[in-house]
Amino acid sequence: MRYLQNTFAAFAIVCLATPAFAATMVKVTEGGEGGGPMALTLDQTTIKAGETTFLVHNDAMTEEHEMVLVKLKSADQKIAIDAAKGRVNEEKLQSLGEVSELKPGANGQLKAKLAPGSYVLLCNIKGHFEAGMQARLTVTK
Numbered sequence: 702m703r704y705l706q707n708t709f710a711a712f713a714i715v716c717l718a719t720p721a722f723a724a725t726m727v728k729v730t731e732g733g734e735g736g737g738p739m740a741l742t743l744d745q746t747t748i749k750a751g752e753t754t755f756l757v758h759n760d761a762m763t764e765e766h767e768m769v770l771v772k773l774k775s776a777d778q779k780i781a782i783d784a785a786k787g788r789v790n791e792e793k794l795q796s797l798g799e800v801s802e803l804k805p806g807a808n809g810q811l812k813a814k815l816a817p818g819s820y821v822l823l824c825n826i827k828g829h830f831e832a833g834m835q836a837r838l839t840v841t842k
């Protein structure tokens with residue numbers, strides 16, 4: 702019992718000490734079905750630089766989504782769409798990772814260390830980006 706108490710105390714100290722180094726959490730909600738409005742929303746659109754965890758939830762009933770994290774060269778950078786494919790050409794963008802093939806109702810996570818600048822989060826399943834599955838994120842110092 703004494704051992705358990707000590708273990709718990711040590712654990713509590715670790716927990717209390719953690720917040721100073723804790724990653725910023727950004728909640729990402731994806732939604733939309735085939736033919737319906739598509740959306741990708743963030744619970745905050747401006748965050749501080751550093752370790753960031755994106756908690757991604759696919760709120761759709763039947764549609765699969767994904768989330769790609771892209772660093773932009775500037776806040777007003779235009780993102781070209783390959784009209785024939787109905788998708789963004791990811792090779793021309795600086796991707797920092799993705800949560801792929803997120804099933805309806807599923808959750809995913811992406812961790813990244815973000816430098817100050819402009820970012821976009823998008824779903825690059827055919828037609829989804831154009832339908833509205835994109836959100837800008839600003840990272841400050």
Ligand SMILES: [Cu+2]
Nearest residue numbers: 766767824829
């Ligand atoms: Cu999608």
